[in-house]
Amino acid sequence: MTQLIAMDPIDLTEQDSAGAGTDLVAGRLAAYGWAYVGSVPRGFDYVGFLRQFGDLLPQYRGEKVWDLKPEPDMDDVYHSNNTRALTPHTEGYELAGLPPRYVALWCVTPSSGPGGETTLADGYEMLGGLTEQDRESLRERRYEWHCSEGLARQGVHLSNSHPVLESYAGVDVMRYSYNNVARVPDGLLIPFLEAGKEFFDREHSSVLMAQDALLIWDNWRMMHSRNAFTDRGRHFKRVLIGA
Ligand SMILES: O=C(O)CCC(=O)C(=O)O
Ligand SMILES: [Fe+2]
Numbered sequence: 607m608t609q610l611i612a613m614d615p616i617d618l619t620e621q622d623s624a625g626a627g628t629d630l631v632a633g634r635l636a637a638y639g640w641a642y643v644g645s646v647p648r649g650f651d652y653v654g655f656l657r658q659f660g661d662l663l664p665q666y667r668g669e670k671v672w673d674l675k676p677e678p679d680m681d682d683v684y685h686s687n688n689t690r691a692l693t694p695h696t697e698g699y700e701l702a703g704l705p706p707r708y709v710a711l712w713c714v715t716p717s718s719g720p721g722g723e724t725t726l727a728d729g730y731e732m733l734g735g736l737t738e739q740d741r742e743s744l745r746e747r748r749y750e751w752h753c754s755e756g757l758a759r760q761g762v763h764l765s766n767s768h769p770v771l772e773s774y775a776g777v778d779v780m781r782y783s784y785n786n787v788a789r790v791p792d793g794l795l796i797p798f799l800e801a802g803k804e805f806f807d808r809e810h811s812s813v814l815m816a817q818d819a820l821l822i823w824d825n826w827r828m829m830h831s832r833n834a835f836t837d838r839g840r841h842f843k844r845v846l847i848g849a
Contacts, residue, residue, distance in 0.1 A: 612637075613811055615644025615819070628658050631822065635659075635708070640726050640823035642813055652712050652820060653845070659708050659822070660847040666762050674711065675841040684785060685756020691834040693784035694806040696729065697825050697846065699751040700764045704774060705781060706846035709830070710822040713815040715841040722835030723812040724821060729780045729829045732805040733771070736798070743794050744770040750788040751781065770798065774849065779826040802829065815842065 612634065621627040627643075634641035646652075653662070653671065665672040677687040686692060698705035711724065733741060752758075752765035772779050784803050789796055806829055813821055823830060825846075 612640060613642060613813070615642050615816075617645045618643055618650070619645050619647050624655075628655070632659075635822065635824050639728055639730070639827040640811075640821070643820040643822075644816055646818055646820060650818070652710075652843070655820075656708075656710050656822070656845055656847060659710075660849065663706055663846040663848045665844070665846060666757060666760075670845060672844045673841065674844050676838045680756055680759075683755040683759060685754055685759075686832075687756065689835050689838060689840075692831045694725075694727070694803055694810075694829045694831045695783040695786070696781050696829055699768065699781040699783050700753045700766055700786065702766050704779060704849055706825050707849045708822055708847035709825045710820060710845050710847065711815065711842045712820045713817055713842055715839050716815055716817050717835045717837045717840035719836045721833045722837065722840050723814045723833045725806075725810040725812050725831045725833065726823055727806045727810040727829050728827065729782060729802075730778065730827050731809070732802055732829070733778075733780065735805070736801070740794065740798070741771065744798065745772060747792065747794065749790065749795060751783060752786050752788070754786055770795075774826075777826060780829075782829050806831065 618627045631641045662670040680688045
């Protein structure tokens with residue numbers, strides 16, 4: 607039920623004021639952790655709209671709007687800029703300090719052909735299925751999170767130590783990466799990663815981004831991933847929005 611309401615595309619061309627559209631997206635984010643805008647007015651100012659949710663953070667090489675599209679010669683590694691499937695993650699676990707509050711993607715060129723869906727599942731719901739004791743331990747223990755193999759090959763070598771779970775201004779912040787965290791066999795982390803992946807595989811929603819569509823999610827709450835695809839023309843823009 608929840609998934610149907612969350613996925614029902616928002617049409618920003620039907621709102622009688624810009625503020626009504628912002629309120630609609632903010633309401634979906636608060637209720638479900640994500641919002642999908644299927645239609646936007648002609649000449650829509652994505653950056654101006656998204657800045658209402660917070661400041662845009664610089665990405666890997668300092669760019670505030672980053673291109674998500676397959677790059678040549680990167681198909682042999684785990685990397686967002688290729689055509690392969692990703693594994694579930696939250697964004698920015700490898701950064702110093704807090705991860706971005708929101709992640710937004712908009713579609714310059716949709717994927718034609720099979721696959722290419724962006725997938726999302728509710729990390730808070732996943733955490734709710736753990737024991738209180740495990741949640742406490744996930745706040746106390748710190749793990750080493752590192753950036754993807756693809757980024758490392760391109761000279762971006764970032765790693766930082768963080769707990770899975772922390773609180774900021776009364777809001778829970780979850781970090782998750784199935785593959786880019788050092789898997790210490792402490793009896794907690796590996797079972798947590800496996801439970802997270804099982805939850806994601808079972809509960810995720812799939813979004814096939816339409817031309818000009820906008821997808822935004824609460825990155826402190828939601829896990830995301832994507833399915834493999836074949837169309838090397840698939841091209842999205844991405845912004846990361848700070849707390
Ligand atoms: O390709 C996608 O749909 C999502 C890629 C991703 O994980 C990201 O941009 O953070
Ligand atoms: Fe991502």
